[in-house]
Structures are given as structure tokens and as C-alpha cells.
Amino acid sequence: MTAPTPFFDGHNDFLLRLLKTPAPREETWLGATGRGHLDLARMKDAGFAGGLFAIFVPPASSGPPPDFKALMANPPYALPMPPEMTHAQAQPNALAMAGLLHWMERSAPNDFRVCRSVAEIRAAMVQGVIAGVMHMEGAEAIGPDLDALYLFHDMGLRSLGPVWSRPTIFGHGVPMAFPGGSDTGPGLTEKGKDLVRLCDQLGIIIDLSHLNEKGFDDVARVSSAPLVATHSNAHALCDSPRNLTDRQLHMIRERGGMVGFNFATFYLNADGTADTGTRWEVMLRHLDHLIAQTGEDHVGLGSDFDGCVLPDLIGDVTGVRRLFETMAAHGYGDDLIRKLAHENWLACIDRCLN
Numbered sequence: 001m002t003a004p005t006p007f008f009d010g011h012n013d014f015l016l017r018l019l020k021t022p023a024p025r026e027e028t029w030l031g032a033t034g035r036g037h038l039d040l041a042r043m044k045d046a047g048f049a050g051g052l053f054a055i056f057v058p059p060a061s062s063g064p065p066p067d068f069k070a071l072m073a074n075p076p077y078a079l080p081m082p083p084e085m086t087h088a089q090a091q092p093n094a095l096a097m098a099g100l101l102h103w104m105e106r107s108a109p110n111d112f113r114v115c116r117s118v119a120e121i122r123a124a125m126v127q128g129v130i131a132g133v134m135h136m137e138g139a140e141a142i143g144p145d146l147d148a149l150y151l152f153h154d155m156g157l158r159s160l161g162p163v164w165s166r167p168t169i170f171g172h173g174v175p176m177a178f179p180g181g182s183d184t185g186p187g188l189t190e191k192g193k194d195l196v197r198l199c200d201q202l203g204i205i206i207d208l209s210h211l212n213e214k215g216f217d218d219v220a221r222v223s224s225a226p227l228v229a230t231h232s233n234a235h236a237l238c239d240s241p242r243n244l245t246d247r248q249l250h251m252i253r254e255r256g257g258m259v260g261f262n263f264a265t266f267y268l269n270a271d272g273t274a275d276t277g278t279r280w281e282v283m284l285r286h287l288d289h290l291i292a293q294t295g296e297d298h299v300g301l302g303s304d305f306d307g308c309v310l311p312d313l314i315g316d317v318t319g320v321r322r323l324f325e326t327m328a329a330h331g332y333g334d335d336l337i338r339k340l341a342h343e344n345w346l347a348c349i350d351r352c353l354n
Contacts, residue, residue: 003047004047004320004324005321005324005337006048007046007047007048007049007320007324007342008050008121008300008301008341008342008345008346009050009260009301009305010051010260010301010303011137011231011260011302012038012052012053012054012303012307013056013307014037014038014305015054015055015097015100016054016058016097016306019097019100025103029104029107030107036306036316037305037306038305038306038316040108040111040112040130042316042317043130043317044111046317046319046320046321047321048130048317049124049130049342050121050131050132050133051131051132051133052135053101053132053133053134054135054136055097055098055137056137056138056307057085057093057094057140057141059082059083059166060082060089066082069274069308069309071176072176072178072266072274073273073274073309074273075178075271075272075273076272077178078176078177079175079177081165081166081167081173082165082166084140084167084169085140085166085168086140087140087142087144087148090141091141091143093141094136094152098134098152098155098156098157101114101132101134101156102155102156111129111130112129112130113132114132114134115131115132116156116158118346118353121349133156133159134152134156134159135157135160135161135207135230136152136160137164138161138162138163138164138168138173138210139160139161139162139168139170140169142160144169146191146194149195149198149199153202153204157204158203158205159204159230160195160205160206160207161206161207161208161209161211161230162188162195162196162206162211162215162219163210163215165210168192169189169192170189170191170192171186171187171188171189171192171215172184172186172187172211172212172214172215173210173215174210174211174212174242175241177241178239178240178241178272180239181235181239182213182216182241182245183213183214184212185212187214187215187217188214188215192218196218196219196222196223197222197223199223199225200223200224200225203352203353206219206225206228207228207230208229208232208248209229209230209232209242209260209302210242212241213248216248216251220251225255225351226252226256226257226348227251227255227257228257228258228259228348228352229244229257229258230258230302231260231262231264231302231303232244232259232267232302233261233262233267233290234246234286234289234290234293236289237270237286238268238269238270238272238286239270239272240267242262244259249290249293249294250293252294252298253294253295256298256351257298258299258300258344258348259290259294259298259299259302260301260303260345261283261286261290261299262303262308263283263303263308263310263311263314264304264309264310265309265310266308266309268283269282276310276311277311278311278313279313283311284326284330287340296340297344297347298344298348299340299344300341300342300344300345300348301320301340303317303320305317324341327340
């Protein structure tokens with residue numbers, strides 16, 4: 001069997017899955033349980049060379065947390081947003097997940113490394129070591145004075161989304177609804193604009209994936225960095241507020257940014273369903289559209305592993321090999337597949353961090 005194409009992934013929720021795993025957690029990370037979408041053995045087998053590992057603090061709840069996958073399974077839907085969280089509520093879990101990322105490195109030092117620059121990512125890839133980059137999905141843990149951003153940056157934070165879908169003191173996310181657009185609610189708050197400016201200074205990517213349209217445009221005005229959406233698809237093909245309009249895709253292209261192609265069935269299927277029987281043609285239609293609107297140098301992968309319902313054709317991280325084979329059969333050449341697999345992400349991160 002030929003070696004798999006190495007790829008860099010723009011988004012996964014493995015840290016949240018690890019946080020929810022009762023200790024000891026070694027089996028979930030180092031074992032071969034086959035549960036979830038990711039573990040070290042399957043990542044190595046699949047050619048997973050690196051990716052953005054999300055710190056996501058789940059909604060605070062007095063009872064069992066809502067099952068968003070079940071609630072979103074049968075469109076149309078319009079789910080109420082969880083309430084805003086304070087930094088005091090969010091920081092303990094955020095710090096725990098940051099610690100878990102470093103624990104992953106300590107528990108498998110020859111196979112996994114926390115990376116802070118493209119030079120470190122490339123060095124890890126040459127050595128066959130998976131490069132983990134710390135990302136934050138929703139900035140509640142930062143707090144209004146922004147002081148915690150310096151701490152998380154020192155721990156390796158290099159990508160941050162000001163919001164998940166719930167509002168924060170920094171801005172407003174898109175609703176969890178289908179069908180619908182992202183032109184809902186106000187944009188960034190003044191604190192949100194300060195957050196963006198400080199991220200620019202420190203070299204932290206601003207992730208646009210969950211921001212509403214006004215927030216997206218505010219980031220474009222306030223930031224001088226490339227525009228990046230780590231895990232989003234084409235709104236023209238799936239009328240979800242989480243997907244990007246052609247106007248937004250053109251802005252990403254013009255600013256030298258990136259969009260990470262999301263494998264989540266909710267954001268692939270034209271009817272918004274979580275149909276695990278989603279076909280390759282549906283995925284390729286989104287990829288074709290993203291490339292047509294954004295350019296072949298500005299599209300990569302943003303799987304949403306361990307945070308979504310995947311097509312059965314993908315299944316887990318090992319299914320990426322089949323995706324690349326399907327791309328080739330669809331007419332994508334070797335050079336384009338390498339760009340989509342990892343070259344575009346590394347080039348964009350380099351532009352953002354330097």
C-alpha cells in the first residue's frame with residue numbers, strides 16, 4: 001500500500017472528547033478503540049500530519065447538556081442559543097483542554113508535538129511527528145481585560161474564533177437554524193475589536209467560521225491579516241447560516257486567506273439533514289464551488305472531526321485517504337490535491353503568524 005497523502009486539518013474537537021473521557025485517558029488517545037473520529041493510531045495511519053485542535057467550552061447547564069446533533073437532525077429548526085458565559089465560568093475547562101493538548105505531547109513525544117509556527121510544523125512533518133496547533137472556538141475564557149490571551153498565547157494558542165454560536169462579550173455568532181443566512185444581529189463589540197487588534201499583534205489567526213455577517217465584515221475592517229474560516233462550506237449549496245456566501249468567499253480570496261472544507265453533513269446537504277449517506281458528489285460539489293469562488297490556493301480541509309455527524313463514506317480520519325482518491329478520480333491533479341491537503345494551510349498560517 002502506498003503511503004497516504006499527508007494532510008493538515010483546520011478543525012477538530014478531539015480535546016472536548018478527551019475532556020469528557022473519564023480518567024485515565026490514555027486509551028482514548030493512545031489506544032485503538034475505534035471510537036470517535038480520532039486517536040493517535042488512526043491519525044498516523046491516515047496521514048494526519050497536523051491540525052488545529054479546538055478548545056471549546058460546552059454550554060453551562062444545570063442538567064444534561066443539549067444534544068445538538070439530535071436537535072439539528074430534522075430541518076427546519078431554529079434552536080435557542082445557550083446563554084452567554086463569563087470568563088470565570090469558561091476558564092477552568094479551557095485551561096483543562098489546553099493542558100490536555102500538552103499532555104498529548106508528553107504522553108507521545110515521538111509522535112505528537114505542540115507547534116507554534118510553520119517552521120515547527122514543517123520540522124515535525126519531516127520527522128513524521130503530528131503537529132498540534134492550539135485553537136480556541138469561542139473566546140469566553142479570555143475575559144474582558146484580555147490578559148488571559150497572553151497566557152494562552154504562551155501555551156501555544158495560534159488561532160481563535162471570537163464566538164461559537166452563542167454570544168460573547170466580543171460579538172455574536174450565527175444562529176443554529178436551517179434554513180437561513182448569517183446576516184443576523186450586530187457585529188463585533190468594542191471589546192471584540194480590541195481582541196482582534198491584539199490577536200494581530202501577537203500573531204493569532206482570527207477564525208470567522210461562527211461569526212455572523214456583520215462580525216465577519218468588522219474583522220475584515222479591523223484586522224490587517226488574511227481572512228480565515230477554519231471549517232465552513234458554501235452557502236450557495238447549503239442554506240445554513242454556518243456556511244459562507246460567495247461575497248465572503250471572494251473577500252477571503254482577496255485577503256489571501258483560507259476556508260477549511262467542513263465534512264459535517266449538516267453543512268453539506270442541500271436540505272440541511274444529518275444524512276450519513278451523503279454522497280461523494282455532494283462533497284465534491286462544495287469543493288468545486290469553494291475553489292471556483294476562492295481560488296485553488298485558498299482552500300483546505302476543516303473536517304470538524306469529533307464534533308459533527310460525518311458521511312459514512314468518510315467515517316473517521318482514515319476516510320480522508322478515500323476522499324483524496326475520489327478527488328483524483330474527479331479530475332483534481334496531484335499538485336492541487338497537495339495544495340488542498342496541506343500546502344495551502346501552511347502557506348496561510350505562515351502569512352498570518354509572520
